[in-house]
Amino acid sequence: xxxxxxxxxxxxxxxxxxxxxxxxxxxxxxxxxxxxxxxxxxxxxxxxxxxxxxxxxxxxxxxxxxxxxxxxxxxxxxxxxxxxxxxxxxxxxxxxxxxxxxxxxxxxxxxxxxxxxxxxxxxxxxxxxxxxxxxxxxxxxxxxxxxxxxxxxxxxxxxxxxxxxxxxxxxxxxxxxxxxxxxxxxxxxxxxxxxxxxxxxxxxxxxxxxxxxxxxxxxxxxxxxxxxxxxxxxxxxxxxxxxxxxxxxxxxxxxxxxxxxxxxxxxxxxxxxxxxxxxxxxxxxxxxxxxxxxxxxxxxxxxxxxxxxxxxxxxxxxxxxxxxxxx
Amino acid sequence: xxxxxxxxxxxxxxxxxxxxxxxxxxxxxxxxxxxxxxxxxxxxxxxxxxxxxxxxxxxxxxxxxxxxxxxxxxxxxxxxxxxxxxxxxxxxxxxxxxxxxxxxxxxxxxxxxxxxxxxxxxxxxxxxxxxxxxxxxxxxxxxxxxxxxxxxxxxxxxxxxxxxxxxxxxxxxxxxxxxxxxxxxxxxxxxxxxxxxxxxxxxxxxxxxxxxxxxxxxxxxxxxxxxxxxxxxxxxxxxxxxxxxxxxxxxxxxxxxxxxxxxxxxxxxxxxxxxxxxxxxxxxxxxxxxxxxxxxxxxxxxxxxxxxxxxxxxxxxxxxxxxxxxxx
Numbered sequence: 001x002x003x004x005x006x007x008x009x010x011x012x013x014x015x016x017x018x019x020x021x022x023x024x025x026x027x028x029x030x031x032x033x034x035x036x037x038x039x040x041x042x043x044x045x046x047x048x049x050x051x052x053x054x055x056x057x058x059x060x061x062x063x064x065x066x067x068x069x070x071x072x073x074x075x076x077x078x079x080x081x082x083x084x085x086x087x088x089x090x091x092x093x094x095x096x097x098x099x100x101x102x103x104x105x106x107x108x109x110x111x112x113x114x115x116x117x118x119x120x121x122x123x124x125x126x127x128x129x130x131x132x133x134x135x136x137x138x139x140x141x142x143x144x145x146x147x148x149x150x151x152x153x154x155x156x157x158x159x160x161x162x163x164x165x166x167x168x169x170x171x172x173x174x175x176x177x178x179x180x181x182x183x184x185x186x187x188x189x190x191x192x193x194x195x196x197x198x199x200x201x202x203x204x205x206x207x208x209x210x211x212x213x214x215x216x217x218x219x220x221x222x223x224x225x226x227x228x229x230x231x232x233x234x235x236x237x238x239x240x241x242x243x244x245x246x247x248x249x250x251x252x253x254x255x256x257x258x259x260x261x262x263x264x265x266x267x268x269x270x271x272x273x274x275x276x277x278x279x280x281x282x283x284x285x286x287x288x289x290x291x292x293x294x295x296x297x298x299x300x301x302x303x304x305x306x307x308x309x310x311x312x313x314x315x316x317x318x319x320x321x322x323x324x325x326x327x
Numbered sequence: 328x329x330x331x332x333x334x335x336x337x338x339x340x341x342x343x344x345x346x347x348x349x350x351x352x353x354x355x356x357x358x359x360x361x362x363x364x365x366x367x368x369x370x371x372x373x374x375x376x377x378x379x380x381x382x383x384x385x386x387x388x389x390x391x392x393x394x395x396x397x398x399x400x401x402x403x404x405x406x407x408x409x410x411x412x413x414x415x416x417x418x419x420x421x422x423x424x425x426x427x428x429x430x431x432x433x434x435x436x437x438x439x440x441x442x443x444x445x446x447x448x449x450x451x452x453x454x455x456x457x458x459x460x461x462x463x464x465x466x467x468x469x470x471x472x473x474x475x476x477x478x479x480x481x482x483x484x485x486x487x488x489x490x491x492x493x494x495x496x497x498x499x500x501x502x503x504x505x506x507x508x509x510x511x512x513x514x515x516x517x518x519x520x521x522x523x524x525x526x527x528x529x530x531x532x533x534x535x536x537x538x539x540x541x542x543x544x545x546x547x548x549x550x551x552x553x554x555x556x557x558x559x560x561x562x563x564x565x566x567x568x569x570x571x572x573x574x575x576x577x578x579x580x581x582x583x584x585x586x587x588x589x590x591x592x593x594x595x596x597x598x599x600x601x602x603x604x605x606x607x608x609x610x611x612x613x614x615x616x617x618x619x620x621x622x623x624x625x626x627x628x629x630x631x632x633x634x635x636x637x638x639x640x641x642x643x644x645x646x647x648x649x650x651x652x653x654x655x
Binding site for chain 2: 012013016017018020021022026027029030058059060086087188189190191192193194195202
């Protein structure tokens, strides 16, 4: 039996947009991202045998990581037959190719936008997203070496502990398949422009699928109304009502007025109002209305790193790293 | 913040003017030099670097400028000069080598200098970067809120002057914005064969300033990013680096066989030509009516035709004036 394959997509274009000027977001440069991939590979080797199927990304991140790990053991790494063009669709195409290749799970290196593109290409993906983006609402905040170890265990293990995410599927308006993994926000602005959202006066409404209390962005607005129950999204309509102090991005604190909220269960759709001119998916203006709606749907599965490690890192279990019973 | 209609339309008007200017210059330049390409022949002798496709980088920045701001540009300078409002007739005359030109016909198309608005360019790669830093230092010393903008190409980002300029600008917290026009080729050398990292915007972090990548050759995207970077510089926030992925639709120079770029690459550029995509959006959004568009195009073409007619009818400098207005 061959070892399960771990899909790997590192996005060289994440963490570079206007939020470095309108907020305090930082540049995650090529070396830091390559180093993150290298640590992931080292951690993968620590777990049970796997092989890696990676996108040969336009920034050469994985190739740099292979150079960084040239003198330490890592699992075998193969490149997907997908030619990277340095565009957003690289991630989508690679994720789709990984689904076809039967990869056990996917590790992304990027931000929420990277996760979104990956899910567009592979809707049922098992995900372990590492943070190298601007907003990282859907990520596993863990040292990449540990994440690699957990990914190897997850590839061999029972997916029962995975967390099921809710997904927002765009109906109408988009050229191809379009989803949001965190939020779909309707804004008055008529332009896609620099893509990011930072001008609160343009907000009309938001549908938020996943809102951890520790997440930045629109998730921080939705989280102010309590946790979103599994299988639901929260529709937030902006306007006179309750004032919320939101953390819209790194260093971006703003007060927003929320007129109403409601929970929307899986299977139902929200149509954007006429006031909405452009819909932003996971913080990036992308789709020009009219006629756009989002359907709340079952989404990808997030690998629960903490639970996997808690279950498996017991004496006598794992790869024989010498853990023993406490005396 | 919605973008004012005047800015949206002004950006398009400048784009139309730029593209038509480049098309007219190209036609005149090549007509005189073919069939056997003779670089010294014709009404516009010497090399010619045209900027069709790169209009969004220039026009997206200009609505945020004010009187007294300074710009340095490259060997491919026409789009930037036109967008800034450099006198079109004097600029055309300079390109034709005429006495009525910006530099009395002694500079040619790569050496356009204007005092109002303050514009300069050079055929030396990255030459404008330290000059912009100098202008920004002057603004700071004068206590003005003017800013300097340095346009340069992705090839220039591998020159020492790039790194020296970013270092000094950051050290002295100067009001300068560095704008990299990344068309992915330094003459015929692809960026991946000459640049150690994928995005020059990453290099900003080495000097402790914000770096932003604009991956779309879109005037509105450039407008939004430039607005923030220029406001930041004007407000004492210091320098920043913007990299715009843009398209050079034609060869590096007129007469370039352009065999180093594939047919697919060229077809993809033509497909996303901002001269098609941007007006389509203005029309569909009702920012512009077809009648207004027609009038705008007519006016822009007339201004270019007048400028070229002025250049053609102007006298050449007199031989006895060869040593006037020169410094060395």
